[in-house]
Amino acid sequence: MAVMALAAVRLTAYGSPLAAQQPVEAISLSGDSLRRPVLSPEAEARMLEQLREAETNQARRPDADTWIWVGRRTAYLGRYTEAIAVYSSALARYPEDPRLYRHRGHRYLTTRQIDRAIADFHYAVRLTRGKPDETEPDGQPNERNIPTSTLQSNIWYHLGLAYYVKHDFRNALEAWRRCLAVSRNPDMEVASRYWLYMTLRRMGRPGPAREVLEPVTPSMDIIENHSYHRLLLLFKGELSPDSLVAGGADRALEDATTGYGLGNWHYFSGRRDEARRVWE
Numbered sequence: 001m002a003v004m005a006l007a008a009v010r011l012t013a014y015g016s017p018l019a020a021q022q023p024v025e026a027i028s029l030s031g032d033s034l035r036r037p038v039l040s041p042e043a044e045a046r047m048l049e050q051l052r053e054a055e056t057n058q059a060r061r062p063d064a065d066t067w068i069w070v071g072r073r074t075a076y077l078g079r080y081t082e083a084i085a086v087y088s089s090a091l092a093r094y095p096e097d098p099r100l101y102r103h104r105g106h107r108y109l110t111t112r113q114i115d116r117a118i119a120d121f122h123y124a125v126r127l128t129r130g131k132p133d134e135t136e137p138d139g140q141p142n143e144r145n146i147p148t149s150t151l152q153s154n155i156w157y158h159l160g161l162a163y164y165v166k167h168d169f170r171n172a173l174e175a176w177r178r179c180l181a182v183s184r185n186p187d188m189e190v191a192s193r194y195w196l197y198m199t200l201r202r203m204g205r206p207g208p209a210r211e212v213l214e215p216v217t218p219s220m221d222i223i224e225n226h227s228y229h230r231l232l233l234l235f236k237g238e239l240s241p242d243s244l245v246a247g248g249a250d251r252a253l254e255d256a257t258t259g260y261g262l263g264n265w266h267y268f269s270g271r272r273d274e275a276r277r278v279w280e
Contacts, residue, residue: 025080026111029165034112036078047076064094071103072139080107098127102155105162114162121159128152133182142224148187153179157188160195169203186220186229194228194261197235201268231261241265 022035039047051073058066067090075083087104094100105120133152142148149157160175176199180192193212200209213236222229233239244258259278267275 022078025078026113029112036080039077044077047073051077062093064090064097064100067094068099068103069139071107075107075110076139080110083107084111096127098124098155099151101127102151102158106154106158109158109162114166117162118159121155121162124155125159128155133184144223146223148185148224150182150184150188152182153184153188153192156182157191157195160199164195164199164202167202169199172199173203187223187225190216190220190222190225190228190232194232197232198261198264201264206268227255227257227261231258231265234261234265 022038024033024035026034028034051070054066054069054073058070067086071083071086071090074086084104084107087100087107091097091100091104101120101124105117105124108114108117108120128151133150135147136149136151136154138145138147156175156179160172160179163169163172163175173196176192176196180189180196183189183192193216197209197212200206200212213232216229216232216236218233218238220229230239230244234241234244241262244262263275263278266272266278
């Protein structure tokens with residue numbers, strides 16, 4: 001059931017006939033062919049232009065920064081395998097840049113190459129140990145144009161997720177704790193606390209899980225991670241499940257984060273059949 005968490009990485013197993021025509025980028029942990037997401041014509045045109053600009057910058061000034069942006073812009077188009085190749089080419093030139101391992105590990109995770117992802121994240125941890133953290137710029141900025149994550153928080157976040165989907169909850173727990181320790185703002189805090197809570201519940205430790213929820217309040221200034229925030233308030237008993245699906249259950253469950261979290265709420269409450277229905 002934990003593999004449902006990977007629904008959030010924007011590959012499509014089922015859907016419209018148009019989705020079925022998209023190239024296969026990976027095979028899911030349950031054996032489905034996972035295809036590139038279908039983008040609107042407007043979004044695709046915008047992202048292609050951004051990729052062309054990144055490629056032009058990389059040709060003019062080939063350094064780790066410009067390589068990273070080519071990889072990121074490639075991945076935003078759903079071309080995850082190509083993005084991995086971009087990062088691997090860059091690593092041949094800049095083998096000690098932790099950002100390249102962080103981004104390649106992310107796309108290994110997207111394409112369900114979990115052990116390769118874990119190896120990359122651990123190498124990134126080694127390269128950043130004892131060094132100051134740095135804000136990671138957004139490729140698709142939020143409504144306030146304020147980046148909410150850092151290099152180290154992203155390394156620990158994705159390492160935790162990789163261990164979580166392997167059901168290695170002991171190592172996942174350590175990663176989420178490290179992620180929370182470097183979370184600088186409410187957005188990263190609620191993301192870290194959400195997965196920390198999930199992991200503790202999977203480990204059968206409801207008491208420590210409840211302690212994770214204590215600092216979460218409705219008044220937190222959240223920019224991006226509204227789904228994580230609302231789910232934590234649901235787990236805390238301060239929101240009803242109906243409030244999460246106020247726009248209609250089908251619409252709400254299109255958000256993979258809400259769907260997975262709501263399913264877990266049922267699962268932890270002993271409603272296993274309802275949990276499975278939501279996940280499906």
